[in-house]
Amino acid sequence: MKDVKCECGHVNPHGTVLCEACGKVLDENEKKNPVLDMRYEGSARRSQTYNKTIIDKIWNFFSSVKVGVWLIIITLIASALGTILPQEMYIDQPPEVYYEEEYGWFGKLYYQLGFNDLYGSWWYLLLIAMIGISLVICSLDRVIPLYKALKAQRVTRHEGFLKRQRVFGINTHVDNDDFTVIKKHLKEKRYRVREENGDILAEKGRFSRWGPYVNHVGLIIFLFGGMLRFVPGMYVNENLWVREGETALVPETGEKLYLKNNQFILQHYDKNKDKTFKKAIEEAGEVVKNYQSNVILYNRVGENIPGEKPKLEAIKDYKVRVNHPLTYEGYSIFQASFRSDLEAMTFALTNKETNQSFGEMKINLRNPKSVYDLGNGYSVKLLSYFPDFEFGKNGEPSTKSRVPNNPAFVFRMISPENPKGETSFVAIKQTIEPSGNNTYKMSFKGIETKNVSGFIVRKDSSLWAIILGGIIFMIGVIQGAYWNHRRIWVQNKNGEVWIAAHTNKNWYGLKREIETVLTDTKLNIPEDQLQIEKQDKEVV
Amino acid sequence: MKKRRLVIRTVILLVLGAAVIYTLYANFTKDNKLKVAVGETAPDFVLTDMQGNKHRLSDYRGQGVFLNFWGTWCPPCKKEMPYINNQYQQFKDKGVQVLSVDIQESELAVNQFAEHYKLDFPIMIDTDKEVMTAYGIDPLPATFLIDKNGKVIKYSTGEMSEDTVRDFMEKIKP
Amino acid sequence: MVTISSNLLFIAFILYLVATLFYGGAITSKKGAIDKKGTNRWGKIAVLLTIIGFISQLGYFITRWIAAGHAPVSNMFEFTTFFGMALVGAFIVIYFIYRTTLLGLFTMPVAILVIAYASMFPREITPLIPALQSYWLHIHVTTAAIGEAILAISFAAGLIYLVKAIDQSKASKRTFWLEVVMFSLVTVLGFVAISSTFSGLGYHEKFTWIDKHGNEANLEYTMPALTGPHEGKLLTKEGFQPLVEMPALINAKKLNTVIWSLMAGLILYGVIRVILRKRIAAALKPLVKNIKLDFVDEISYRSVLIGFPVFTLGALIFAMIWAQMAWSRFWGWDPKEVWALVTWLFYAAFMHLRLSKGWHGEKSAWLAVIGFVIIMFNLVAVNLVIAGLHSYAGS
Numbered sequence A: 001m002k003d004v005k006c007e008c009g010h011v012n013p014h015g016t017v018l019c020e021a022c023g024k025v026l027d028e029n030e031k032k033n034p035v036l037d038m039r040y041e042g043s044a045r046r047s048q049t050y051n052k053t054i055i056d057k058i059w060n061f062f063s064s065v066k067v068g069v070w071l072i073i074i075t076l077i078a079s080a081l082g083t084i085l086p087q088e089m090y091i092d093q094p095p096e097v098y099y100e101e102e103y104g105w106f107g108k109l110y111y112q113l114g115f116n117d118l119y120g121s122w123w124y125l126l127l128i129a130m131i132g133i134s135l136v137i138c139s140l141d142r143v144i145p146l147y148k149a150l151k152a153q154r155v156t157r158h159e160g161f162l163k164r165q166r167v168f169g170i171n172t173h174v175d176n177d178d179f180t181v182i183k184k185h186l187k188e189k190r191y192r193v194r195e196e197n198g199d200i201l202a203e204k205g206r207f208s209r210w211g212p213y214v215n216h217v218g219l220i221i222f223l224f225g226g227m228l229r230f231v232p233g234m235y236v237n238e239n240l241w242v243r244e245g246e247t248a249l250v251p252e253t254g255e256k257l258y259l260k261n262n263q264f265i266l267q268h269y270d271k272n273k274d275k276t277f278k279k280a281i282e283e284a285g286e287v288v289k290n291y292q293s294n295v296i297l298y299n300r301v302g303e304n305i306p307g308e309k310p311k312l313e314a315i316k317d318y319k320v321r322v323n324h325p326l327t328y329e330g331y332s333i334f335q336a337s338f339r340s341d342l343e344a345m346t347f348a349l350t351n352k353e354t355n356q357s358f359g360e361m362k363i364n365l366r367n368p369k370s371v372y373d374l375g376n377g378y379s380v381k382l383l384s385y386f387p388d389f390e391f392g393k394n395g396e397p398s399t400k401s402r403v404p405n406n407p408a409f410v411f412r413m414i415s416p417e418n419p420k421g422e423t424s425f426v427a428i429k430q431t432i433e434p435s436g437n438n439t440y441k442m443s444f445k446g447i448e449t450k451n452v453s454g455f456i457v458r459k460d461s462s463l464w465a466i467i468l469g470g471i472i473f474m475i476g477v478i479q480g481a482y483w484n485h486r487r488i489w490v491q492n493k494n495g496e497v498w499i500a501a502h503t504n505k506n507w508y509g510l511k512r513e514i515e516t517v518l519t520d521t522k523l524n525i526p527e528d529q530l531q532i533e534k535q536d537k538e539v540v
Numbered sequence B: 001m002k003k004r005r006l007v008i009r010t011v012i013l014l015v016l017g018a019a020v021i022y023t024l025y026a027n028f029t030k031d032n033k034l035k036v037a038v039g040e041t042a043p044d045f046v047l048t049d050m051q052g053n054k055h056r057l058s059d060y061r062g063q064g065v066f067l068n069f070w071g072t073w074c075p076p077c078k079k080e081m082p083y084i085n086n087q088y089q090q091f092k093d094k095g096v097q098v099l100s101v102d103i104q105e106s107e108l109a110v111n112q113f114a115e116h117y118k119l120d121f122p123i124m125i126d127t128d129k130e131v132m133t134a135y136g137i138d139p140l141p142a143t144f145l146i147d148k149n150g151k152v153i154k155y156s157t158g159e160m161s162e163d164t165v166r167d168f169m170e171k172i173k174p
Numbered sequence C: 001m002v003t004i005s006s007n008l009l010f011i012a013f014i015l016y017l018v019a020t021l022f023y024g025g026a027i028t029s030k031k032g033a034i035d036k037k038g039t040n041r042w043g044k045i046a047v048l049l050t051i052i053g054f055i056s057q058l059g060y061f062i063t064r065w066i067a068a069g070h071a072p073v074s075n076m077f078e079f080t081t082f083f084g085m086a087l088v089g090a091f092i093v094i095y096f097i098y099r100t101t102l103l104g105l106f107t108m109p110v111a112i113l114v115i116a117y118a119s120m121f122p123r124e125i126t127p128l129i130p131a132l133q134s135y136w137l138h139i140h141v142t143t144a145a146i147g148e149a150i151l152a153i154s155f156a157a158g159l160i161y162l163v164k165a166i167d168q169s170k171a172s173k174r175t176f177w178l179e180v181v182m183f184s185l186v187t188v189l190g191f192v193a194i195s196s197t198f199s200g201l202g203y204h205e206k207f208t209w210i211d212k213h214g215n216e217a218n219l220e221y222t223m224p225a226l227t228g229p230h231e232g233k234l235l236t237k238e239g240f241q242p243l244v245e246m247p248a249l250i251n252a253k254k255l256n257t258v259i260w261s262l263m264a265g266l267i268l269y270g271v272i273r274v275i276l277r278k279r280i281a282a283a284l285k286p287l288v289k290n291i292k293l294d295f296v297d298e299i300s301y302r303s304v305l306i307g308f309p310v311f312t313l314g315a316l317i318f319a320m321i322w323a324q325m326a327w328s329r330f331w332g333w334d335p336k337e338v339w340a341l342v343t344w345l346f347y348a349a350f351m352h353l354r355l356s357k358g359w360h361g362e363k364s365a366w367l368a369v370i371g372f373v374i375i376m377f378n379l380v381a382v383n384l385v386i387a388g389l390h391s392y393a394g395s
Helices: A054-063 A065-081 A095-112 A115-120 A122-152 A159-163 A176-188 A206-228 A275-284 A463-482 A507-517 A529-539 B002-032 B075-094 B107-117 B130-135 B162-172 C002-028 C041-068 C076-098 C101-118 C135-165 C173-201 C252-276 C280-288 C293-326 C335-356 C361-384
Strands: A167-171 A192-196 A199-204 A235-243 A247-249 A257-268 A288-300 A312-321 A326-328 A331-351 A357-364 A371-375 A378-386 A389-391 A397-399 A408-415 A418-427 A430-432 A440-460 A486-493 A496-503 B046-048 B054-056 B064-070 B096-103 B123-126 B142-146 B152-157 C205-210 C216-221
Touching: A054 A065, A054 A122, A054 B002, A065 A115, A065 A122, A065 C335, A095 A115, A115 A122, A122 A206, A122 B002, A159 A486, A159 A496, A167 A507, A176 A192, A176 A199, A176 A486, A176 A507, A206 A463, A206 B002, A235 A247, A235 A257, A235 A331, A257 A331, A257 A440, A288 A326, A288 A331, A288 A440, A312 A326, A312 A331, A331 A378, A357 A371, A357 A378, A357 A440, A378 A397, A378 A418, A378 B107, A408 A440, A418 A440, A463 C293, A486 A507, A496 A507, A507 C293, B046 B123, B064 B075, B064 B162, B075 B096, B075 B107, B075 B162, B096 B130, B107 B123, B123 B130, B142 B162, B152 B162, C002 C041, C002 C076, C002 C101, C002 C280, C041 C076, C041 C101, C076 C101, C076 C135, C076 C293, C076 C361, C101 C135, C101 C173, C101 C280, C135 C173, C135 C280, C135 C293, C135 C335, C135 C361, C173 C252, C173 C280, C216 C252, C252 C280, C293 C335, C293 C361, C335 C361
Parallel strands: B064 B096, B096 B123
Antiparallel strands: A167 A496, A192 A199, A199 A486, A235 A440, A247 A257, A257 A288, A288 A312, A326 A331, A331 A357, A331 A440, A371 A378, A378 A408, A389 A397, A408 A418, A418 A430, A486 A496, B046 B054, B064 B142, B142 B152, C205 C216
């Protein structure tokens, strides 16, 4: 593993293909090629040189672009697989039921393979992580040698180097004035011109060579930002339901922020007002125009403990709409959904035969009273209340949850003629009388509902890394894609003028530029050696 | 030179590897992360029981507290409440207090439930879910065992047998 | 305003058609071969027509914007039309870099097909649902479409490369797959033809059917039902009785459209083959004889280089900003998002293969074709087949 000393005197690291300084071909295999492979300037990529310890082996694995491309392709295929069926987060049923019910045997298989949460699976994360590692190691392994090689390059180049450039030409006619003209033209074209022993090296856009590495740095920062989310406290994502008129503690804010929901507003497009959309609205039925919650954000004042009535201080009065979240101290509150909850039910104690009403009672479904006095000796006792009624396993009435989705009651109706009372079970659309011959019934009068706004509370302390990564990535990509690294060599060799040129991309542009540079000189325009070759083939 | 390269490579790979392992680990454990972890001081709260007495957790320093979160609608709660009540009778004179917090239900429902199962320990309603939020509870039932110094020594969720309840109370007996 | 708008679009469409003929003329005309500098008269007219068409379509875009009050990129018709316009715009830009009319001959038909395809969707101006009411959305969609359009230029250039490079004298895997690409383009034409035929006839037939949850639902076909819905009952008198009934899991109506389009495509393709008496790609070969392979290769690669940053910005970065505003998270693994990521990963792989593995020339051209297939998949299949948040819900 010794360094290689070139005949020009420059010492190159082992594995170098082209001398960093003069460009002489050091690798015997490369000599056979008519046109040089100029990737990484023929510098020594160390990964391919040292392969001793396990660390080196792992390093070299990730340093390979081939491995990188494979990782990209596998990730690509995996990502695509995850779109065949909806992911777990977009379904509203238990996944073990949903997939089979909706998509049959295929859905079941999809679920069994764990594709229901593909993007959160350990192996998908691992793939992304491996791409991240590959990004770091590939970049490190290439950018340093490339930087060294470009820094060490000299103006005068070895014949073998010039001859094997894709754009190359020889002129037997030598005229010093030509050099002056060329230099002038090159400078007009914003080339940096260096001169040594009468030889010229004109170079521009070298910084575009760093583009790929800059964008990789951006990606690494982006992925780092993604990783930060897993650090506790960096990422808050909670659902918060607040009914109209109520104030709720905003979760994960250290019991500090409270949100009052004054009103929820749902607006539809009106086909008579929004005439442009008339046809589309008629086709679609109803189209929602706005989801909005008018809220007040409060801060809790002073030390307080949960359960005690907090002292609140209003901070912000805001209309939360889709696309217009309320933000405060890094927290964002988004309008996410809404529902309409049952709030109260009204019944009238009625004589079954005469249909005469003996007073109405309104039951607050979230806080019912145990007795409702209707006056004149009439009253109703609430014996049992089932906010989310169902028949339990043993046939007994029970409740599924605390939410009044399907309220049911057991009433005892007390009247002057029946002071002990009659019992009646009342649920939505059904009444059961245990005795079967009640005189009175609870007749349903009305229902009150209240809107509940669904918010998402989010705090993402990793956002800065994501944004920074994105910006750096874009800079790098633009730097690499919209600029070209061009070099033109005009050199005296054996009493002739040799012209060679290289660019990392956009040869067409380079060739046109050379034409302008060589105008007003007697020099021939160098040829594209690849095209000559192709045309030969085509003729054959 | 060669050695230095090996060291640099090893360090870089270790850093990257650690980051990956941490992320995978965090991804696996994110679902069962606890808001109030074992060993921490239990967050203080004040709630009023059905008889109108105020209970402040920090007032029970020096006693073990069996803090149970429940709902009248939850089937396992129905089963374990009588057990808790039985053991409460055994342990209440040995320095163990039971505080039972119902999540956001009506007084009617809670009172009827307490009457039906003849519960003697203090029951309170967390009307605004503040205590529940502070403890980060989901699902019900959930029990925190708090020792005489106010530290959480165990968190348990799911149905408990009477033996479990006894063991738990034994653990927090001062 | 709406009428002006649709007229302008129609004018643009016609101009693009005429321009294509002139591009053909520019290639076949003996005077002024391509490798000589400059463009011949036919070519100049073609480019001029293209530019006028583009301006006309820009007029459509602006007038429709004024009429709707929001940028017209909010449903399938508007988005696809915009994509077609961006494709023409991207071609104009690339033309002025490389001055080759041959690229126009391959790009314009694709743009025409895209716009024709777009007009098969409901053309009403639709109101915006709350999530779409964000200027970030418009920035995101337009930039993404422009990026995709530039990337599509690389497909056109890749196609030229393949037509020229592939030996048509004997059948091989390469001639087969190139012909598959040609057939796909013909099938799009088939879809447009068959849809316009039936909608011109005003064809309708109604069914009641049982969906996978066992509920009865109504369904209206606009083409005769070859594949009927699950337990479907034909309500329309003299309607076409379905040949096969589909299980509830399969969307019989969409499948029916696909089958009709394929049939139309096959017939069209068959007719073309009978007329040409050789593969389409083989028939196109003489048109490309004057262009240099590495020149088209460079155009193809250059388009990817120019398009990739624009695509990243539009389809990923602006998309993330919008998603962060609207749905509170910048990334949500919605199918459309994932396919944007897939497209991005694909072109990233493309560039790595080219830079590091030396995949130039034909390999690179095939990759450009696959890239375009992915873009089209994202545009067509993800919207229509895989429903997600982004779904414009066409049918």
